[in-house]
Amino acid sequence: MENRAIWYFEDVDLYKLLCPHKLKDFKEEHKFYHLKKNEFVYFQNDPSNCIYMIAKGRVKIGSYSEEGNEIVKAILSEGELFGELALMGEERRMDFAQAMDPETTVCPMNVEQMQELIRNHKTLSFKLFKLMGLRIKKLERRVESLVFKDSRTRIIELLREMALEKGQKIGFEIMIKNHLTHKDIAQLTGTSRQTVTTILNELKEANLIYFDRKKILIRDLEKLT
Numbered sequence: 767m768e769n770r771a772i773w774y775f776e777d778v779d780l781y782k783l784l785c786p787h788k789l790k791d792f793k794e795e796h797k798f799y800h801l802k803k804n805e806f807v808y809f810q811n812d813p814s815n816c817i818y819m820i821a822k823g824r825v826k827i828g829s830y831s832e833e834g835n836e837i838v839k840a841i842l843s844e845g846e847l848f849g850e851l852a853l854m855g856e857e858r859r860m861d862f863a864q865a866m867d868p869e870t871t872v873c874p875m876n877v878e879q880m881q882e883l884i885r886n887h888k889t890l891s892f893k894l895f896k897l898m899g900l901r902i903k904k905l906e907r908r909v910e911s912l913v914f915k916d917s918r919t920r921i922i923e924l925l926r927e928m929a930l931e932k933g934q935k936i937g938f939e940i941m942i943k944n945h946l947t948h949k950d951i952a953q954l955t956g957t958s959r960q961t962v963t964t965i966l967n968e969l970k971e972a973n974l975i976y977f978d979r980k981k982i983l984i985r986d987l988e989k990l991t
Contacts, residue, residue, distance in 0.1 A: 797874070798821065798871050798872070798873055799818075799871065799872045799873075799874060800869070800870075800871050801823075801865035801870040801871070801872065802865065802868060802869075802870075803865055803866065803867055803868045803870070804864060804865065804866075805864070805865045805870075806862055806863065806864050806865075807825065807849075807863035807864065807865065807872055808849070808859050808862065808863050809859065809862050810829055810830065810858075810859055810860065810861060810862050811858050811859060812858065812859045813857070813858065813859075814849070814851065814852040814856040814857055814858055814859050815852060815876060815877055816849060816852065816874045816875060816876050816877065817847060817848075817849045817850050817852055817853065817874070817875050817876075817877065817880050818847065818848050818849045818863070818872045818873065818874050818875070819845075819846070819847050819872065819873040819875070820842060820843060820844050820845065820846050820847075820848070820870075820871075820872055820873075821844065821871040821872060821873050822844060822867075822869060822870060822871040823843075823844070823865060823866065823867035823868075823869060823870030823871060824841060824842065824843045824844075824865075824866040824867050824870065824945060825841075825842050825846075825848060825863050825864065825865060825866060825870065825872065826838060826840075826841050826842075826863070826864045826865075826866050827839045827840040827841075827842065827848055827861055827862070827863055828861055828862055828864070828953075829860065829861040829862065830862075836953070838950070838953035838954055839861060839905060839908075840901075840954075841866065841945075841946060841950055841954065843945060847894075847897070848863055849863065850894070850897070850898055851898075852877050853877060853880060853881070853884075853894070853898075854898070908954075911923060911955075912955075912956045917955065917956075917957045917961050917965065918965050920955040920956065920957065921951065921955050921957065921961075921962060921965050921966070922965075922969075922990060922991065923991075924951060924954055924955050925942075925975065925982065925984065925990065926987065926990065926991050928942050928946075928982070929942055929984050929987055933984065936983075938985075938986060939983055939984060939985055939986070940983070940984040940987055941981055941982070941983050941984075942981060942982040942983075942984070943980070943981055948962045948963050948966070949962075951966075969990070973985055974986065974989060974990045975990065
């Protein structure tokens with residue numbers, strides 16, 4: 767799928783590639799973190815000393831404004847990596863990471879272990895830093911969208927982003943296994959849940975998309991955008 771490498775490195779599952787229990791040098795000392803829904807992997811201002819891979823479930827990355835409002839930056843799923851700014855010299859977490867599913871499992875790797883892997887695997891280091899650069903660009907686009915674009919455009923652009931990154935092409939249509947609720951979409955687009963529901967229903971009535979609790983089907987990506 768076009769542009770899918772933004773998160774999946776040309777269909778490489780980072781968990782399968784990097785999880786320490788699969789690496790001989792780190793296997794004996796490795797532990798999984800098993801989390802319940804809404805449990806935190808880390809909080810803002812916690813020491814930034816590990817990078818994490820998602821083995822099961824989903825993790826929400828976000829922060830809180832000075833007024834205490836939650837700002838959602840990303841919702842990540844199995845095979846994806848987070849906390850990578852620890853490699854860039856981040857000493858304290860600038861955001862939080864929170865489990866979204868009843869059974870969420872993450873695989874930690876401390877900074878020293880990751881640095882050793884990077885030194886020994888140049889291809890891995892290139893892909894890892896590419897990931898960080900692309901995520902920064904993605905956040906920049908999201909900030910620009912929040913400032914300059916209306917709610918409808920922001921929601922449509924998120925659907926397009928999901929289709930390109932995680933969609934499965936079926937004929938002329940693209941199916942997205944829908945792991946985002948209307949509340950999740952609202953948080954990611956800076957809108958309300960009611961606005962999301964209204965716009966998705968309008969797009970459905972116009973036969974541009976179809977959705978239920980399990981999936982979103984993009985009828986024609988070009989027409990949608």
